[in-house]
Amino acid sequence: MDLAALESQLRTLQGDAASRITACTDLTALDELGSSLLGKRGAITDVLRGIGELPPADRPKIGATANEVRAAIESLLTARRSVVAVEELALRITAETIDPTAPAPRPRSGSLHPIPETIRAIAEIMSSFGFSIVETREVEDDVVNFQLLNIPEDHPSRDLWDTLYLREPGRLLRTHTSPGQIHVMRTTPPPIRVILPGRCFRYEAVDASHGFEFHQVEGLLVDTTTTLSDLKGILSELARGLFGAATETRFRPGYYPFTEPSVAVDVRWAGSKEGWMTILGAGMVHPTVLANGGIDPETHQGFAFGLGVERIAMLRHGIPDLRAFLENDTRFLRSMR
Ligand code: DAH
Numbered sequence: 001m002d003l004a005a006l007e008s009q010l011r012t013l014q015g016d017a018a019s020r021i022t023a024c025t026d027l028t029a030l031d032e033l034g035s036s037l038l039g040k041r042g043a044i045t046d047v048l049r050g051i052g053e054l055p056p057a058d059r060p061k062i063g064a065t066a067n068e069v070r071a072a073i074e075s076l077l078t079a080r081r082s083v084v085a086v087e088e089l090a091l092r093i094t095a096e097t098i099d100p101t102a103p104a105p106r107p108r109s110g111s112l113h114p115i116p117e118t119i120r121a122i123a124e125i126m127s128s129f130g131f132s133i134v135e136t137r138e139v140e141d142d143v144v145n146f147q148l149l150n151i152p153e154d155h156p157s158r159d160l161w162d163t164l165y166l167r168e169p170g171r172l173l174r175t176h177t178s179p180g181q182i183h184v185m186r187t188t189p190p191p192i193r194v195i196l197p198g199r200c201f202r203y204e205a206v207d208a209s210h211g212f213e214f215h216q217v218e219g220l221l222v223d224t225t226t227t228l229s230d231l232k233g234i235l236s237e238l239a240r241g242l243f244g245a246a247t248e249t250r251f252r253p254g255y256y257p258f259t260e261p262s263v264a265v266d267v268r269w270a271g272s273k274e275g276w277m278t279i280l281g282a283g284m285v286h287p288t289v290l291a292n293g294g295i296d297p298e299t300h301q302g303f304a305f306g307l308g309v310e311r312i313a314m315l316r317h318g319i320p321d322l323r324a325f326l327e328n329d330t331r332f333l334r335s336m337r
Contacts, residue, residue: 185293222302259283
């Protein structure tokens with residue numbers, strides 16, 4: 001091994017390194033290539049192992065050449081690194097581009113639960129007759145839920161309402177929306193036209209047609225010339241609005257302590273399989289109830305009605321079991337659309 005041979009090995013190595021560096025297209029590979037050339041166990045170190053075989057006078061010369069080659073390779077690596085870094089960035093920018101003109105994924109639209117849907121349908125029909133919507137409280141006093149509605153304590157008609165009482169004496173969960181009539185009469189001078197939708201509660205054994213929690217819409221009209229035929233006309237229109245223009249209505253005598261006379265309203269329409277179905281109770285507001293609401297029964301009359309929202313929704317949508325309303329099963333809700 002002589003000086004010329006070692007020098008030519010180093011120059012070959014430099015030439016080789018140059019073409020491999022230029023061919024390199026990513027930063028990791030470039031770093032690996034760098035240490036395989038310049039590292040402690042790299043190619044240059046390898047060549048210099050032969051240095052011991054040279055005459056001492058030649059050794060510094062080969063050392064100088066080796067340093068030149070090392071410096072040349074280092075500057076090639078540095079230059080190549082900045083080129084590759086720019087190329088990698090450009091590639092990432094193209095790969096990660098967002099197309100702002102691509103159509104967005106369609107959001108799944110929800111729909112109204114059949115209970116609020118039915119309340120809205122009722123509200124829409126009644127508002128065409130000038131009725132506005134008022135919501136009153138769910139926790140009531142025995143006095144408003146019963147006594148002011150002409151149902152004294154110990155009155156047998158209390159059996160109509162299985163009541164959930166609260167611990168506080170005299171407090172209960174309203175068993176119907178009728179106490180709202182008292183709140184409205186005491187705060188609104190007549191003429192009054194309101195509907196009162198809301199949740200009611202009863203101590204019931206739950207089955208397909210009874211819930212302990214359900215909804216009613218109360219209606220109240222108070223004016224100076226109100227008669228039973230106003231009640232008939234408006235409730236017939238309500239039935240037609242809910243079940244179709246061909247719906248027939250039937251008014252039967254009924255009994256409620258807060259109305260006199262009282263009626264039960266049945267409907268029948270082309271699609272009804274079971275014939276007549278009762279949808280609501282109604283009547284002319286009892287004079288005592290008007291007086292309890294602060295309205296003079298000598299100058300004013302009124303009619304009132306109360307309907308069960310679950311029952312109407314079941315009839316309108318053919319739902320056989322009212323427990324479905326509270327189960328929160330989205331398949332049920334989707335089938336209602
Ligand atoms: N509050 C009655 C009930 O829950 C329904 C009702 C009947 C309301 C006749 C009325 C009415 O306003 O006039 O069973």
